[in-house]
Amino acid sequence: MSLMKFITDSQIWKSIFRHKYPDNPRDQALAVLSNVFLHLHPIKVRKSGVRMSFTWCMGGLTFFLFLVETITGVLLMFYYRPVVEYAYNDIKALRDHVPIGIMRELHRWGAHLMVITVWLHMLRVFLTGSYKPPREFNWNVGVILLVLTLLLSFTGYLLPWDQLAIWAITVGTNMARATPLMGHEGPGAAFIQLGDVSLVTAGSDVRFGLLGSKTVGAATLLRFYVLHCIAVPLGAGLLIAVHFWRVRKDGGISGPM
Amino acid sequence: MLALLVPHLPEFIKNFIDGLLEPTMYFVLSVVGFWAMIQFRSFWTRGWFIGGFFAFAIVFYFWSLTDENFKLIVGKPDNVPITILFFSLAFLLWVAFRKMVINDRLIDKGLPTFEHREASRRVYCWPDLIYTEFLAMILCTVLLLVWAYYLKAPLEEPASLVKTPNPSKAPWYFLGLQEMLVYYDPWLAGVVFPTFIINGLMAIPYIDMNPKGNGYYTFKERRFAISTFLFGFIVLWVTLIILGTFLRGPNWNFFGPYAYWDPHKVESLNNVNLAEYVYLEWLGRALPSNILLRELPGFLTVIAYFAVLPPLLANLVFRKMYRDLGFIRYQTMVFFLLCMAALPLKMVLRWTVNLKYIVAIPEYFFNI
């Protein structure tokens, strides 16, 4: 006990924590206010909104999984090279040479779980009518986050560069051929011509833009890697910030007026 | 090891289920199940029901794993999330419907709902919220660690565009869309409808003008909104994912959950386009060579669906809604609703009259 007191009375401890143990209103407020992470929260919230049976904690878990994915993803990046010659073998090495290696598993199952939690989060927001005014805009931010979450999962699926990966991405991106006007097998594309030269071909349509080539290949691997590790996470991170800010500004977790 | 002790799932149960299920029956059963879920909500939201359901479902699930074919597809590492989705969705629907039923009863009696009673009370985030979040994070971490320790991430043969697997499937969360390809061409199933799903979701807050049910669980006050959304999410999204992942095998043929995926299974396809029905069967003449004339019946059908049906519905079914929403909101709502209904409608037309395309202009990749 006195050791505890010695620690909490030390200058080091006090330089970090600007409050006593939060068991009284003042310190409870300070605990949230003086911590940059906790201060995403307000000091007080509606009792109805903190119940797990109300929010299912699904938004919070989605965010938590996003963080898990970031950390495990950075670790995986140390060992993975997005080049056709190396990609598969790098992943294989993770399996074959690391005792009890679970980083890839954490990352993969975490990603699947994030897709599930984001759907369930949307379901709960819908069922509690939390998209209604004043939260219309935040629902829309959420819809974009939903799309980004699926994109994150989808772009990551290619990276192991095995049969599972390449065919899932092939099947998924084949749809883009059929984009109206912009895919070479899409309705209306045949009319986009300059004289006799048709402008939308297998080598110039949206699918080509997505893949960087006519089939899923080396260019696609690099493209998806950059999207997966940099572009989409940055976008999602940014929108999550907006999302949380708006939860606060729209009056916190919804409750009856 | 345990498998040796447990008797296998009896053949007659497997045969019954495999024989019963095919795409039509599967979809009909899911619609009936959905209807029953809405209709009998005050019955199944009782405590013992969910206990019984879970006991039954889990026993049946593990018992089914004694079947090699079932184990092969359901136990596939990347398909495990679907099982997790199924059970967590079932449980959370139970939680939500239970709250709705209880709150609806309170509303009937003119009493404040559960959330109304608690909303005015404010509690400190520390500890109430922070601890809940902490607990949720720990549980989630434990789940992930156990899952990651016991189930290896899959790694198949190195990628090769020469060796096409049969079936080739997109990642599981897109398999509802891939299943839609059976009924609609890629430009609709893969591009237009997904875009509409996203736009439709975004439009929801701007077309649902019902001020009630904001921030608390209720079914009664939001019947239409909740039923429609849940129909889309459960029947058209989740059950189609289950269908696409577990029950579609080589050549995208349908296989029961315990059936062997025979790559040589043949299914006769003798689907007929609308134009062929109209010109060949009803009018008894050859198809016109002019494409536009040939597809005129199809175009008229589509135009009628999107232009004539909305005002008709406004006058017959959605009178009150039309008054409340006004022209633009009503049109938006009805447009997305009709797009959503287009999938089950096409399914029914396929099953009953073998309809392939309503408009068929393969020359320009324009098939509806």
Ligand code: HEM
């Ligand atoms: C990466 C994805 C997402 C993250 C990390 C996230 C996170 C959160 C968190 C932590 C909350 C606080 C309340 C709660 O936990 O339920 C919240 C609220 C909310 N979210 Fe999300 N969310 C995401 C996606 C979505 C999606 C897909 C939607 C809807 C389409 C959505 C709509 C909303 C709305 C409207 C609120 C306010 C709810 C209320 O006040 O009760 N979010 N979100």
